[in-house]
Amino acid sequence: MLSATNIFKDIPEQFREELFETLLRSDNIHIERIVSRGHATPTGQWYDQAWDEWVILLQGQAVLRYQAGDASITLNPGDYLLIPAHTKHRVEWTLPDVDSVWLAIHLY
Amino acid sequence: MLSATNIFKDIPEQFREELFETLLRSDNIHIERIVSRGHATPTGQWYDQAWDEWVILLQGQAVLRYQAGDASITLNPGDYLLIPAHTKHRVEWTLPDVDSVWLAIHLY
Numbered sequence: 015m016l017s018a019t020n021i022f023k024d025i026p027e028q029f030r031e032e033l034f035e036t037l038l039r040s041d042n043i044h045i046e047r048i049v050s051r052g053h054a055t056p057t058g059q060w061y062d063q064a065w066d067e068w069v070i071l072l073q074g075q076a077v078l079r080y081q082a083g084d085a086s087i088t089l090n091p092g093d094y095l096l097i098p099a100h101t102k103h104r105v106e107w108t109l110p111d112v113d114s115v116w117l118a119i120h121l122y
Numbered sequence: 123m124l125s126a127t128n129i130f131k132d133i134p135e136q137f138r139e140e141l142f143e144t145l146l147r148s149d150n151i152h153i154e155r156i157v158s159r160g161h162a163t164p165t166g167q168w169y170d171q172a173w174d175e176w177v178i179l180l181q182g183q184a185v186l187r188y189q190a191g192d193a194s195i196t197l198n199p200g201d202y203l204l205i206p207a208h209t210k211h212r213v214e215w216t217l218p219d220v221d222s223v224w225l226a227i228h229l230y
Contacts, residue, residue, distance in 0.1 A: 016186075017203065018197055019202055037176075040174075068145075068153060085124040087125065094127055117225075119151075119227065
């Protein structure tokens with residue numbers, strides 16, 4: 015069957031927690047859709063992943079913060095970057111009332 | 123350095139061939155930006171890859187055709203699909219005069 019799925023569709027009208035959905039998973043890779051609606055990483059928490067993550071924001075707006083140097087960056091649609099393993103980071107802010115849609119590629 | 127690159131930017135004003143640009147490459151994965159401006163796979167040619175490819179169209183419009191069953195599908199922004207290894211396919215059409223931007227993830 016030849017069919018495509020749209021990454022901007024099938025988002026619930028209401029959801030409490032940030033949405034994480036696996037689009038593809040293999041031994042080496044995990045492709046994930048993340049939908050944030052004003053969500054941020056809980057205060058004081060940092061992601062500290064043992065693997066590289068390549069991420070692109072496709073819709074909305076977000077601020078990503080790195081612990082090292084206390085640096086932050088605002089992401090707009092189409093912005094992508096690589097978050098190397100063990101780079102402590104957090105999602106500081108996402109646009110309220112709008113779905114920010116991320117595509118994350120975890121590289122194992 | 124904390125910086126992001128935008129997948130919709132830095133597209134040449136003019137280009138003759140479809141643009142292929144590596145965004146990330148490792149042993150297991152190759153993340154690529156493809157920009158088509160009315161381009162199609164040359165007549166009679168089919169891609170026949172030895173690896174799976176996950177692809178999402180981010181901007182523009184395109185028609186993808188599979189040899190098996192002579193099936194084709196129109197892709198709009200946000201549409202994604204997996205093209206399994208050795209699935210013969212071609213880009214039949216892309217929107218003229220507009221940049222169709224693809225993100226392709228080749229899984230080795």
